[in-house]
Amino acid sequence: MAGIAKEGFSGIVNLTPHKIAVCQLIQYFAPGVHSPLAIPFKSISQHNRLGLFLLSLTRACDDYVEPSLDQLITQFKAAGVGGFEYDWFVDWLSEDLTSRLSSLSSPDDLYNFFEKLRGILSPADVASMEDEQCFLDPSSHLGVFIRCCILAFSILTFEGVCHLLSNMTIYCNATDSAYGPPEDVLNDDHVLQESFSYSEHNRVLRFDESETRPRATKSSFHIPGEQQMRGIANELLVDFDVKFKLGDLGICNNNSIGKLSNDTGQDSDYQRGIFLRSKWQIQGYLNEQANLLERGAGSLPFNSFETSLRNLQKMAPDLHHVKYLRYLNNLYNDDYISAMENLHRYYDYSAGMEGIFTGSSEPPLPGIHVGRYESALLCLGIMHTRFGHSKQALEGLSEAVRISQQNNDDSCLSYTLSAICDLLSKIGISSNSGIIGSRYSLGLGTPLSTKQQLLVLLKRSLKRAENLKLTSLLAFSRLAHAAFHLKHVERPVLSSGPKALTKLRTEPKLVCKELRLTSYLLSEFASDALSPPNEGGAFSTAWLKNLEKSITSPASLDGNKTNDYNAFHFSSQPNPIPVSVLQLAGASYLLRATSWELYGSATLVRANTLVYLSCFADSASSSELSMAYCKLIQHQALFNGYKEALNALKLAEAKFSSLPKSPILVQKLQLIHERALHRGELKIARQVCDELGILASSTSGVDLDLKVVASIRLARTLLAAKQFNQAATVAGSLFSQCYKFNLHIESASVLLLLAEIHKKSGNAVLGLSHALASLSFCRTFNLDLLEASAILTIAELWLSLGCSHAKRASSLLHHSLPMIFGHGGLELRARANITLVKCHLCDPSFVVADDPDIVLDPLRQAAKDLETLEFHEMAAEAFYLTALIYNAMGQMEGREEASSSFKKHMIAFENAGSEEKLWNEL
């Protein structure tokens, strides 16, 4: 009961022809006492199915305009199809419906219609109900609907009745001839009589006819009409992306076409025959669209959605939510100016009172109309964050903090704090740049570093979310917290002494605990105000969409569907858990994968990513989804070579082609770069570096990840080109950037890169110090795999200092071998194998002839891995060592084989510069 009250038809039902048609259908469902004809339902399930259909009709929010009579009948028939195989009954009902509706031709007819409608509601004393009669419970969903309609009619003025009548004419006539003169429709009595006689006739003949009637007639009656309309629409709309709308969205029917063709077709007729649904349904529709927009950035055709929103705004100027949707649409299509305009317009009109934050705790005080403009500021801040205007975002958000404190809006305050956390963690703010220096210290007293501020804020917002029972915010805060601990060492905010007794919270255990807590959300959401009020609406929408699928695809029409629930496909089964909750829960898995990436467990990365993709793909936003794909592609590249990875990449590219600046593109460039480096195609590598550099925004502090990646790649390219000085300069400046923006994890890999550069340039001692520094970073943050590779580098450096250090190198190497062989990629493993062999060879006590497999096995393995990677330079080294060993053993055959392989790889490596094949290929 509470649910119905929440959905609230009351007072906001606008009587439209469609609603009258639904009322008529409800009369079939529950004919009431005085009904002249009892509807001969074949079975209980058939009857129930009609009820389910009606329920869905009154609650669905798949569009903002009501369906035409034609569509209603098509849907109605589809609802009946599975149950009773095209028998006369559905046909008869729909024809009866049409004739009854078109017979409502005078105000008095309408009056009588509603008078009769009263009869189907059960009388107050339910006890006296007879078995035969089917009454509608007045407090049931449909009962409330009927009562609201009756109420709406009884308060309708005569003018209103006249409008309703003329609308009825339009509604009934839309099927036959769109431009027909209205006079023709007003044939009344004989139509009614005909229909009755027809029904009687049918009842007599039903047995003959139900067998003989060809099946195809029904589908051919309606579907061609639809197709014709589509044809017309396609002609009309050259510039609109109708195909997309028809095909992909699933909201494919005459509605959208009708709307669009009305936009272009000289908008004068835009109201003719188009009626708005009830407010609640429209809001449901808008919420759903907002969800889609927020998840799949840019997946909706911008223009057509914008025009339909504009139309809706024209038809319902007081529904300010539409403006918000326009803002979202502009925002996610990167139209800064319009987004700004619509944001301000929305809040100017709504004063922030149309709750976007449904979980908001405080009801507005009655009588005092103050407005909640702090949410406007919050939105403004979020918008600037998205556009990368960090300074403006911060100003907006801090103003939001101030105003929500001023207005005691706790929930907005906690959302704002989270938004600031998000901003601070997204953009790099160097601790001494002073964007939020002493002036903006959030009342913390002493000025803090950005990192410390972030931590304090995170803790605060976590606590606030907990207190205010904002479950999804709580989950978000936990995720942010975990992400923070993953990348930062936590020290007490106001440390009293020098680094004394600070327990590092970067332990994977703690991070994982935090991440697990996020998933509790799934069980908590039900008890919280989190679930949106139109849960049932979403279910009904999905139900109707499934119906439409069965209408539009002829295969399902032919298919023998006997079960009601066959219409539900598993994939489109409506999920009872709201999308936003699922998204957060999914994000925890994605973050888990990321954390394992850092900690260095390849299998867990893969497992978590796969869990994410298989369980949360439906609710994920496209950027997150593409990130998950990237992880898998990277995994492929590391463990199975480039061929596999590029194949996977192609699949992913096809899926996410629409996204600008997507992670997929970055991944692709990285993949090409890596491959070019391995093959020795330095020109290509250089080009890719430049492209990566262009992708990042030029503003300082924005797109930091991308900038770091680009610089690392540049340094590596220079290293490969043996321009050691320049490589060292690039890496050095990158390190100082990382230091400035507190990017510790990146610092570790940059230090390792520096060590590598020094190693290659022959300055092993300098390299050692860098490698050791990197090692300490790795240990602090538990970056096990990176640590292993740092140890490997150290071993290599020792080795390069001379054979006397071989033993030390070997012991170091053995220490890290389990990690490398367990989780390392092909390249790392090959490097480890080769170094291992080198250690053995340097060892004076080692005699090859004793046990050649000790060195030959690793070399074979390394050569195999490197060939997969097409890493010519190192492969050549491996074969060179093999040849040396065979030579020492005196096996000429093996030696020749190895040396020819060596030659092959050397030639390939030297020729690589001229090979531009790959570049053209991609």
Place this chain on the structure above:
Amino acid sequence: MGSKETYRAELRSSIRQLRDRCLYSAARWAGELLVGIEQDNPPSSVSASRGTPSSSARPPHQQDYLHRDGSSFRRSRSRPCPGSEGLSVTPAGGVSYITQDEIDDGDYYLLAKSYFDCKEYRRAAHVLRTQTSKKSIFLRCYALYLAGEKRKEEETIELEGPLGRSEVCNGELAHLERELCALRRSSAADPFTLYLYGIVLRDKGCTSLACTVLAESVNAYPWNWSAWSELQALCTTVDILTGLNLKNHWMKDFFLAGAYQELKMYNEALQKYEHLLGLFQFSDYIQAQIATAKYSLRDYDEAEIIFEELLRVDPYRIDSMDIYSNLLYAKESFSSLSSLAHRVFLTDKYRPESCCIIANYYSLKGLHEKSVIYFRRALKLNKKYLSAWTLMGHEYVEMKNTPAAIDAYRRAVDINPRDYRAWYGLGQTYEMMNMPFYALYYFRKSAFLQPSDARLWIAMGQCYESVPLQMLEEAIKCYARAAKCNDREGIALHQLAKLHSVLGRSEQAAYYYKKDLERMEEEDRQGPNMIEALLFLARHCKTEKKIEEAEMYCTRLLDYTGPEKETAKSILRGLRMPQSGFPSVEFDHLGSS
């Protein structure tokens, strides 16, 4: 002065033609213009037509005007008639139309016109359904259009649903458009039909085509002021205006002047009007427009004189009187405003302008609730009454009802996105709510639309300067802009000086303090700003070792009472000491602290 006679002939025949086609407001306008032409040798017919009480009041008015603005009057009179070269371009349409019209006035037409006059539009259209003359076709279409408009108005009220009033559109538009488009294609459309077609197109939202069609209409028949004013409303930017293909005619000058006024190019508009005044010397319309422009240029006194004169000549006038009331409001003349309100109330209380005037009066009296009631009434009468929305926003601000104020301003902005006052009001309201960062957007908008208004730049500067934002560099830029725009209150210079001194740029600060000082001297103002400037300059000059200057400022400071006097004394002492060879001791610090 033969050309004047030509004007008269043109106007007279056009009035007849317009009235014949039931284009009454255009006919009224032409009529007003006709009597506005100076009578050098009054023929009997003209004097008869000017038998209104106003005619007797003319001669003194003329003298008044001469007295007030004699130079421009004499100048324009001595000039050869400017419309003459334009006249040769336009066909002498006036006469030919008359002859054509007289012929095809059939009986049905007469009946239809009578129906039309009784506001039975559908009946009128029905009577003419078989008539094929151009005039009948026009009247039929026009009647249909008006019938549709009437129905639209009714439906707007009838269809108010829970989601607000949906924009009802005229049901006849589609049908009319088809017919009129066919007529235009077959070049069977006369200028009046084209005018109607233009309106229909505008209602359908095809503004560019509407512009073209209306331009065609006025090129073929320039005396239809309604067509001109529709065209003027469509010229929302200067580019559209210059892009129009218009033939030269004296009516074009009226159009251009009006368009300039709308585009806030007041000086250009004034020029045009003063030029036209040479021809139509007694035209109330031109006088009212001039007064409006002068009001917009904040030349209140002159505007008031003209308005007073207008009211004296035409005591039942309501047009443009809302501007007059705004003027009286700005000048805070309670009694004049109240008598104006009384007068328009007696004339016609159900005009939006009348309601607005009454609301202005209440607002001036500080009775904001009552004022809002009358603004609401004005808006009920005309939902698109721009200034009423804005003014109502001001009232709500006074009543501290910020959401309502924001709503009102926003509606004004949505009606006309170029209304910088409403944008400014929005910004102010948000600033009042302690949201300077949010308010900046609105101030930026308003300053973009009206870059020459110093107040807007100052408001923006104040936002940047406010405690939570503290973006002083940006604030300085804004104030500098304001200082360039003839800032009357002199806030900008003072703030610039202050901000520069806060940022430690004493050289610039001194420059602006000096300028501010000069300005205050010019306008003979006193006050704390003066003291502050003097004090700063005295200290600055002292540190710069400009002893004489510093002494001068200090002596000026001595004229004031209060702590500054003591500070000045101590500075003076500090100045004299090094001169007299004593070791320099910074006494002034002690004094000033």
